[in-house]
Amino acid sequence: NAGVTQTPKFQVLKTGQSMTLQCAQDMNHEYMSWYRQDPGMGLRLIHYSVGAGITDQGEVPNGYNVSRSTTEDFPLRLLSAAPSQTSVYFCASSQGGGGRETQYFGPGTRLLVL
C-alpha cells in the first residue's frame, strides 16, 4: 500500500511554461485535494475533488486546473507558470469530504519558476 504518491519531486520551470503535477492514491479514497505550502502561510487549498468526475475550486485556484477521471488519480496542471507559483505542492486524500476525516498527504513536489 503506497498511500499517496506524487511526481516529480522537484521541477524547475521558466515563466510561461506549462506542466502537470501527478498525484495518485491506492486507498480508494473519494476525496482528494491539492495544497500549496509557502513559508509563514501554512497550507492553502488550491482545488479539490469529492469523486471521479467532480472537482471544485479551493482558496487559491487561479492559474491551476484539475481533472479527476479516475478515483486514483488527481493531476494538477499549471497552464502558464509564473514566479508566484514557486512553492511546495502537496496532494492529499481522505475517505470522505465532510471535514471529520483524516487526510493523508503525499511527499510533495517542490516547484521553482524562474
Added chain:
Amino acid sequence: AQSVAQPEDQVNVAEGNPLTVKCTYSVSGNPYLFWYVQYPNRGLQFLLKYITGDNLVKGSYGFEAEFNKSQTSFHLKKPSALVSDSALYFCAVRVPYGNNRLAFGKGNQVVVIP
C-alpha cells in the same frame, strides 16, 4: 478572517522537558480540530484530532491535545520531548461552510535541544 492562529514561530525545548505548541481557532459552530506534523522534506502526517466527546485527545508518538471551548484553544502537548520530535507542527480547523476545507495555521517549528 484568520481561522487558526499559531502565535509562536519557533518553540525551543530541552530534551526531556514538557513540550507545548499553542493553537487558537475562530470558527462558528462546533469545530473539528487537527494536528499534523511535517518532518524535513516530507509530507504532513496526522497526529490527532478532536471531533466530539472527551476534551483531552490522545494521538500518535505520545502527543495529546486539549480542546478548550471557552478559550477557543487546542494546544498540543507532550510530557517529555525527544530530539526526534523536532519538526514543523500544523494546527488545522474545518471551515464549516462551503467545501468543508481545512484551514491551516502557519506552522510552528519545534526544536528539541539535546
